[in-house]
Amino acid sequence: MLAKSSENIPDIVIGRLPLYLRALRRLQQEEKDVTSSHELGKRLDISSAQIRKDLSHFGGFGKQGTGYRIEYLIEKLQDVLQVNQEWMVVVVGAGNLGIAISRYRGFQDRGFRIAHLFDVSPQKIGLAIDEFVVKPIADLNKTIRDEGIKIAMLAVPAEHAQSVADQLVDAGVQAILNYAPINITVPSSVQIQYIDPVTHLQHMTYYLNEG
């Protein structure tokens, strides 16, 4: 369907779709077949109207009177988000974090497969981390190009993040998930998202009562 997807959908709406998808997969695990904007909203702490409006951007996925067939809606959201396929991803940085990311089993069934793990440090290169052998950054460009990899996760120290990002972009990467606690500049054609636990913690401490 994707009926109206040629219109410009607000980015804030796109950002909520993965949350819907995650909750729907959960409902599916609970053996449910059908849900409603109200049930979904209660789980996500989002208003039912918001969910209906968000979904309506892409066409009518529900049925009046009954709600949404979970399996069908999952499929449709996966289509919209283009995660009905497996994206190859590289991880750069084989420190604590890069290794933890590489070992995490939760990417696979949500559309992503880690293909390679890179590091600069000669001590790390060649190291076996589960199914990965740490590769030298020198091979980054060729590997990404040869395999047509579009997505990278960046887990290097802040000082090196920009320079590695530049190399990734140069190699053809179109989306970067940056774990380094620093802002990075990329061409506007490249997607970037940040993960920095400290910003979340600092956001929450604003509301805490005392020391």
Next chain:
Amino acid sequence: MLAKSSENIPDIVIGRLPLYLRALRRLQQEEKDVTSSHELGKRLDISSAQIRKDLSHFGGFGKQGTGYRIEYLIEKLQDVLQVNQEWMVVVVGAGNLGIAISRYRGFQDRGFRIAHLFDVSPQKIGLAIDEFVVKPIADLNKTIRDEGIKIAMLAVPAEHAQSVADQLVDAGVQAILNYAPINITVPSSVQIQYIDPVTHLQHMTYYLNEG
């Protein structure tokens, strides 16, 4: 100062303050003394007007004609966010992720200190991870109460996240950073934030061109 902080500041504004703080610390490392809303905005890809308006909620931190003194602004933002002190934090879950979090050196100088690492698994309990010895979940309540800990990071499997969160809240925790890829329900007096890399990746794949 915190002149107008008794008004209700929009949460979306609060969420940007940690980003400002992070960028300012960076500028400071670069030996700069003064910055402007324009410079800051360029680094963060946020409009200068937005930055000025955000900061103006808390009083006048800048000087017309010259801009913001970096050191002073950092201090003020730390005051606003209550990170001019060190918050004790517990990590629950001593798997790959929990261990990586516990080893991460980046919390300390931004207002947080990991005090304890917990796990349920008898195999994990007693294990030494850097300066931590993995403690049993059974001790969670007493430890958090005794030490007055207000913040927890949750790195357990999705199935256990809600039940552990309930125990944390019960023990008096007021803010939870949840790394498990599942929505959790907490009383409205408790802050919750989520980290799920896959939602970020799925957000970005929407914009990618092809498989």
Next chain:
DNA sequence: AACTGTGAAGTTTTTCACAGCC
């Protein structure tokens, strides 16, 4: 009776644009 999809209304957030100060 229960629920979706959606214009219209309401609210929040961002940007504009400029007076006032350094």
Next chain:
DNA sequence: GGCTGTGAAAAACTTCACAGTT
């Protein structure tokens, strides 16, 4: 000349409320 702080305007986003369908 360069910059902040801020009302006013504009844009974006959310909620309301209900016609229409199962």
